[in-house]
Amino acid sequence: MIKNDKTKGIIYIIVSAFFFALMGLFVKLSGDLPIIQKSFFRNAVACIFAFVLITKNKEWALPKGKNIVFLLIRAVAGTAGILCNFYALSNMNLADASMLNKLSPFFAVVFSLFILKEKANLKQILAVVTAFIGALFVMKPSFSFEAFPAFMGFLGGIGAGLAYACVRKLTQNGFKGNLIIFYFSAFSCLVTFPWLVFDFTPMSAQQWLYLILAGLSASGGQYFITTAYSKAPAKEISVYDYSQIIFTTLLSLVVFGDLPDALSFVGYTIIIFAALFNAWNSLRKK
Numbered sequence: 001m002i003k004n005d006k007t008k009g010i011i012y013i014i015v016s017a018f019f020f021a022l023m024g025l026f027v028k029l030s031g032d033l034p035i036i037q038k039s040f041f042r043n044a045v046a047c048i049f050a051f052v053l054i055t056k057n058k059e060w061a062l063p064k065g066k067n068i069v070f071l072l073i074r075a076v077a078g079t080a081g082i083l084c085n086f087y088a089l090s091n092m093n094l095a096d097a098s099m100l101n102k103l104s105p106f107f108a109v110v111f112s113l114f115i116l117k118e119k120a121n122l123k124q125i126l127a128v129v130t131a132f133i134g135a136l137f138v139m140k141p142s143f144s145f146e147a148f149p150a151f152m153g154f155l156g157g158i159g160a161g162l163a164y165a166c167v168r169k170l171t172q173n174g175f176k177g178n179l180i181i182f183y184f185s186a187f188s189c190l191v192t193f194p195w196l197v198f199d200f201t202p203m204s205a206q207q208w209l210y211l212i213l214a215g216l217s218a219s220g221g222q223y224f225i226t227t228a229y230s231k232a233p234a235k236e237i238s239v240y241d242y243s244q245i246i247f248t249t250l251l252s253l254v255v256f257g258d259l260p261d262a263l264s265f266v267g268y269t270i271i272i273f274a275a276l277f278n279a280w281n282s283l284r285k286k
Helices: 005-029 035-057 066-091 094-101 104-115 122-139 145-172 177-198 205-231 234-256 262-285
Strands: none
Touching (some): 035 066, 066 145, 094 145, 094 234, 104 262, 122 145, 122 262, 177 205, 205 234, 234 262
C-alpha cells in the first residue's frame, strides 16, 4: 500500500490526465454536432456525478459573501473555456488541441496576481512567456480561417486558467471541491440549455454513447485531479498533468492515424520545458 501522499498525488494526477485524454477522444468521436450540444451533455453527466458524491458525503452548502463572486467567475470562465476547447478538439489535431488547453496553468499564474494577490517572480514570468512562445509553434498563426480553431484552443486555455485561479481561491476559503464542480456544471447546463432546445441536432445511438462517455471521463478526471491536489501541493505535482499529452498523442495515433507535425513537437517541448522549469523553481524556492 502506498503511504506517501506525494506519490499518491502523482498517481492520481496521471490517472486524471488519462481520463481527460479519453474525454477529448470521445468529444472528437461524437462527430459533427454543435459545440454547445457537446458541452451540455458533458456537463450534465459531471453535474449528476458531483450531485451523487455531495449527497453521499453530506457536503451540501450554499456559497456566501465573496465566494459567490468567485464561483460565478469560475462558472463563466469554465463554460467559455470548455466551449473553446471543444471547438478546437472538433476542428484540429487532438494532441494540438489538448496542448493548447494545457496552457491553463500558466494563465492561472497570471490571474493569481489579481485574484489571489500572489506576486509572480521573474522566473515565473519567464516561464509564462516561454509557454506562450511554445503555443505559437503549435498554433502556427497564419491569420487565416484555418488558424481559427487553434486560436479558440488558446482562448480555452485562458478561460481554464482563470477558472483554476478561482478554484484555488474558493478552496482556500474552505469551499468543497465537489460543490465547485456541481455549481459550475449546473451553471453551464442552464446557460447552454436554451440553445439546445431551439437548435437540437438529432443524434445516433453511437453519438449518445460517445457524449455520455465524454461526460463520465470528464467526471473521473475532475474527481482524480481534485483528490491529487488534496494529497500534495500543486507546485510539486502539477507538471505530471502534462502526461495527458502523451496519452492524447497515442490515442490520436491509434484511433485517427494522426501524428502532430514537427513544429507542434517543438511547441510541445518548449511548453513542457517551461512547466518543468516552473516546477523546479517552486521546489527550489521551498
